[in-house]
Amino acid sequence: MEVRDVHYSHYGRMCPIETPEGPNIGLINSLSSYARVNEFGFIETPYRKVDLDTNAITDQIDYLTADEEDSYVVAQANSRLDENGRFIDDEVVCRFRGNNTVMAKEKMDYMDVSPKQVVSAATACIPFLENDDSNRALMGANMQRQAVPLMNPEAPFVGTGMEHVAARDSGAAITANHRGRVEHVESNEILV
Structure with a gap:
């Protein structure tokens, strides 16, 4: 590389x-x-936490470094959700340890914001x-x-x-x- x-x-x-x-x-x-830089100088990015009991997306936002993210399965932000914040599809496009893959919705830990x-x-x-x-x-x-x-700005x-x-x-x-x-x-x- x-x-x-x-x-x-x-x-x-x-x-x-x-x-x-x-x-x-x-x-x-x-x-x-x-992205933000944490107190140790590492760059973090936000993810929405998935409730492991209900498999629903929560309002909790966790900022993770690249090393921390390697331990979790992260769903894409455009994954389809129902009105209760649960994944609609049985298999979800996600990332795990730097690889794009498809996994069962029950395996999701986080979702992109x-x-x-x-x-x-x-x-x-x-x-x-x-x-x-x-x-x-x-x-x-x-x-x-x-x-x-612009001098004369327009929408x-x-x-x-x-x-x-x-x-x-x-x-x-x-x-x-x-x-x-x-x-x-x-x-x-x-x-x-």
Whole structure:
């Protein structure tokens, strides 16, 4: 394996697409959308816990490192669930120790939180990414990072649902913690 190659332990931690072109390709990487660095410096990605007694997806979110993930069977985020959060199909597409496989639904330990957790915020903003050639996806991700705000912004015709996340995380957008109506705006305060 080359140092520049994508490794299975990068899943949900390092974006497999967003990397500079040229001599640094594969050497400089970006965190995936939901990844975080823990207190020991290891990159973790979130998973939804499966209740082993009921085989239902719970609201509990556990962040796992690549080493911890190797011990568990992880279902894909797009696995079909019923209204009670149980797997519909008897066999589920999943990952175990870095291999994609199909296993019985009773064997699932975790489920991905989102199909977008594999890629970075810039890559997740590329519409129809799964249909793009990998070279075009690489160029698109790099262009997204370099995007310049518009003078007269308009809502996009096509979106991916990640635009609000990028705006929120930029630190330039002001958000309220609770619903409300803007009553008054001054240069130093906004009254909601």
